[in-house]
Amino acid sequence: PASFDILTSVSSLSVDDRSLQTQIDELALFSDAPAPSVTRVLYTDKDVSARRYIKNLMKLAGLSIREDAVGNIFGQWDGHETQLAGVATGSHIDAIPYSGKFDGVVGVLGAIEAINVLKRSGFKPKRSLEVVMFTSEEPTRFGISCLGSRLMAGSEALEKALQQTVDSQNVSFLDASRSAGYMRDHDDLSSVRMKKGSYSAFVELHIEQGPILEAEGVSIGIVTAIAAPASIKVDFEGNGGHAGAVLMPYRNDAGLAAAELALAVEEHVLETGSIDTVGTVGVIDLHPRAINSIPSKSHLEIDTRDIDEMRRNSVVEKIHQSAVAIAKKRSVILSGFEIVNQDPPALADETIIRAMEAASQQLNLTHRLMISRAYHDSLFMARVSPMGMIFIPCYKGYSHKPEEYASAEDIANGIKVLALTLAKLSLY
């Protein structure tokens, strides 16, 4: 049948570059930041419009669409053996403040285009193929990363936490999701959980968000593992006071406690001696944030990761010890130290790695195995399905900033490898 010769005649795989470029540019317009930056935050009106745009593309691709209680969107192409577990692919379209237009988007638009490529080639899937657009991979609004895929992978702790979670404007997760048309009354978050074995494989196409592929002139990255991320929220409280009238010996400055902890994060990360340990303090808020008022409160948000989970956990522990020591030394109160997530790394599945290597070979594309230092929805899908990731090069490895860029050719290469990999996995 047609499915057979696709695996031999890869020349039948043609990507519609032009419409893909148009889609990337049109999707980037759904943004709360001026071009070329993109800001697209969960359940905002820009997010809702972008969701509508994606669902329309899924419909045009002939996919049957469903959405779950939190807005994970699924577009399915039925195989001729629907009783078998399907093969899924997808990514996210939410974008952190002032970022770019390729992170996540390449794996959603590219997945839909991969389906179109296979349909145009006459391929007939045995196992159904399903495109997934995950709700909110970024932690921007509610502070938790990979909210949609985390719930799909099953997290009772998160299902409970989301009953109380509010954003920085005090809007609850439940109200925000309802405003976007989700979480109807009878819905409950446990309905998002995927039954184990629902998918025989999950593959995500994503820009590398690092410089290796471009620097080495390699077209395709085949991910073997995804690094282990952790995030921490810390709050200090002091007496504050008048910046002129309170003399230095009488101060307990919450702002300086935050500054000292930020430097301690860097120190603890560097002292592991491994280049694979990273740490960032991306948020420092001071209250009352007035030049002539001693900060009475400070709030930090810390992101630390490593490919070695134990080493990452030891850094988290040292950060906690430093927070306690700094509070004591500066007579401020450590009013909060919350480990928001402390996730294990994920390993890609050998069979899927082999399929991606074979697809790259057949397409005559240079490729290499590598780890992902960024996290992805795949980190959580690996808990409920064999997982694989395909990376394409991006300009200087730039990401999470508006200079993020991937060429039409590299995107097309990624989509062809994805299409061929999906075809292979569908026929298993």
Ligand code: HGY
């Ligand atoms: O932060 C990350 O690793 C992801 O790109 N959100």
Ligand code: MN
């Ligand atoms: Mn990202």
Ligand code: MN
């Ligand atoms: Mn991403």
Ligand code: MN
């Ligand atoms: Mn990511």
